[in-house]
Every structure is written in C-alpha cells, then in structure tokens.
Amino acid sequence: xxxxxxxxxLQPHDLTDRxxxxxxxxxxxxxxxxxxxxxxxxxxxxxxxxHPLSLDLRQLQALPKREIEAVHQCCGSxxxxxxxxxxxxxxxxxGADLAALLDQAGVxxxxxxxxxxxxxxxxxxxxxCDWYLKDLPLxxxxxxxxxxxxxxxxxxxxPEHGFPVRLVVPGYYGTNSVKWIWRLHLAKDRAEGLFTxxxxxxxxxxxxxxxxxxxxxxVWATAPESVIVAPAPDTTLRVGEASELWGWAWSxxxxxxxEISLDDGLTWQAAxxxxxxxxxxxxxxxxxxxxxxxPLKVLARxxxxxxxxxxxxGARNAMHEVEVTVLARD
Ligand SMILES: Nc1nc2c(c(=O)[nH]1)N[C@H]1C(S)=C(S)[C@@H](COP(=O)(O)O)O[C@H]1N2
Ligand SMILES: [Mo]
Numbered sequence: 001x002x003x004x005x006x007x008x009x010l011q012p013h014d015l016t017d018r019x020x021x022x023x024x025x026x027x028x029x030x031x032x033x034x035x036x037x038x039x040x041x042x043x044x045x046x047x048x049x050x051h052p053l054s055l056d057l058r059q060l061q062a063l064p065k066r067e068i069e070a071v072h073q074c075c076g077s078x079x080x081x082x083x084x085x086x087x088x089x090x091x092x093x094x095g096a097d098l099a100a101l102l103d104q105a106g107v108x109x110x111x112x113x114x115x116x117x118x119x120x121x122x123x124x125x126x127x128x129c130d131w132y133l134k135d136l137p138l139x140x141x142x143x144x145x146x147x148x149x150x151x152x153x154x155x156x157x158x159p160e161h162g163f164p165v166r167l168v169v170p171g172y173y174g175t176n177s178v179k180w181i182w183r184l185h186l187a188k189d190r191a192e193g194l195f196t197x198x199x200x201x202x203x204x205x206x207x208x209x210x211x212x213x214x215x216x217x218x219v220w221a222t223a224p225e226s227v228i229v230a231p232a233p234d235t236t237l238r239v240g241e242a243s244e245l246w247g248w249a250w251s252x253x254x255x256x257x258x259e260i261s262l263d264d265g266l267t268w269q270a271a272x273x274x275x276x277x278x279x280x281x282x283x284x285x286x287x288x289x290x291x292x293x294x295p296l297k298v299l300a301r302x303x304x305x306x307x308x309x310x311x312x313x314g315a316r317n318a319m320h321e322v323e324v325t326v327l328a329r330d
Pocket of ligand 1: 025026028030031053073074075117118119120132142160161173174175176177178179180324
C-alpha cells in the first residue's frame, strides 16, 4: 500500500456506508507508527492536578466503557491549511470517559488546557520533536464525550490507529485525537510546539482583524462541511430521469441545513436533512432531475447552528462540487 493510498483510501463518492470500515480508513502519522507493548503501557496524568495518576491498560479497561459514533476528519496538510482534502470518515470508538479520570485527578481551578503526548517522535519538516504533542481547551469538556479510546469499530485499535490507547475528541479535527497516548498534562497556557502553536493555526479571520485581535486560531472544532456521495463524478444522467442526490454533512456545532445548486451557485434548493444524533454525520438527500443535456455541476453547502456556512473556495471546508454529464432522452 503506497503512502497516498493510506492518506486517502476513500473519495467522497466512496463514502456509501454510514460507518466507515476500519480497512478503508485514512492513516495520518507525521512521525511514523511506533510499535507499543500493551503490557508495559501506562498513562500518566500530571501538572495542575491535586492527585497525579498513573494507570495501565487493565485499569483503564476496568472503567465504565463508553461507545461513541463520530465523524473522524483530517483537516488536511498543516503546510496547506486552505486546501480541502475531504479526508473524512465516520467510525465507532470505544473507551473510557476522560472527564471522569480528570475528576479523580482533581483538576486545579487555574488549569485551562490539556496537553496530550503521543509516543511517536522524530523529524517533521526539518524540525526535531521529542513527541507528538497537542493541546485542547478544558472548555471542550463541557460538550462531553472526550475518550481514551482502545477500540475502533468494535475491535482493539490497530497499531496505525493508535494501539493501545488514543485520545478521541469528537467534533474536533483528527489532528487533536492523539494516538499512542502516554501522558496528559494540565496547564494554564497552551503548549508551545510544532503541532500546537507553529502549525495547525489558522490566520485571523476578517472579524478578528477588524477587532484588532490579530490572533491565530487553533485548528480545533470542525467547520461546517458537506460531501456529495451521489451522483459520483463523471456519472451520466438522462434528461427527465430522476435519481437521488445524497451525501453527508457535519460540524462541531451541528448542521441545520444543506442546500444544493445546479446553476453554479445562482439558486439553491434545500435538501432533506436528518437531524443531528450525537457526533455522527448527518445524511442529506434531494431528488435530482436534469432538464437539459450537457455538463451539469452539482454544488452542496451546509449551514450550522449559529448561521455559519461554507465558503465557495479557498478554505479547507470549501464547497464540494461534482460534475456529471446529462444525456438527451433516447
Ligand atoms: N501520536 C500521533 N497522533 C496523531 C497523529 C500523529 O502523527 N501522531 N496524527 C493526527 C492526525 S493529523 C490525524 S488526521 C489523525 C488521524 O487518525 P487515524 O490515522 O487513526 O485515521 O490522527 C492524529 N493523531
Ligand atoms: Mo490530519
């Protein structure tokens, strides 16, 4: 299997299953895949906690098990933050609720961030790093469901997906779900590092710039996005024949509408959209019937709670566009 196939096994039109089979899942490993001996694995929780903890796999698996179905999306290359890759899937994770463990450890009131360390180290774009280190705001815990996962789609995590234990932060881009996790550290400030404050920070938006904030934004919560599964690119349709257009939509906040345009964004019609259920993606559908022969461009755009939509281009969540051919009636 070549590296490109591991990065992206499924194109949007291949996402026909609600739950992505594990063998079809993309693999992202910036520093290689470490082989971890589960019998010697431990996780420590330290920093701004009253009772630092250390636990092994048996202790972790003895905690109540939670299962969550969630969108799993890579935000794309940190070197090309505006290029949409549509590297997305929807899977089931099983593991322990991290919030309960943090309660046991007793997080100090001044802690605001959770730093998470993976066992993989090495060189990324010429810079040496000891560990894959990420951080996330403790405020994320109010939405619940941050897991220390040891199962993927009902099976133990495969080595390339983080065996024996990884962090799973549903609703956040995949980069935050640290694989091969071994340490959690509670801190007042963000972690300075390659994957926290150097890469994976978007430039300030116009609103921030106008307010004189000028701050970058960490790549945490997923922005509203939608992918068209059918029709697949280069399909042929026939004038007057109805077919089903459908796809998936998601965002951290949840999608409230998906609209389709068949005239390059001039006019839009609302697709039927299933309501949000937990962290899983939402299916949309629309009866598609072309009334003229020729090339047909299909565009989809999702809107989330609060009104935010998808830009047409120049962003990782730019609208997905599929081109098909419409043949005359025979
Ligand atoms: N330790 C570690 N965790 C990591 C990464 C990594 O390189 N090292 N890559 C991240 C990125 S960029 C993504 S998109 C997801 C991908 O998870 P998967 O390979 O299990 O699909 O893992 C994240 N967690
Ligand atoms: Mo990623």
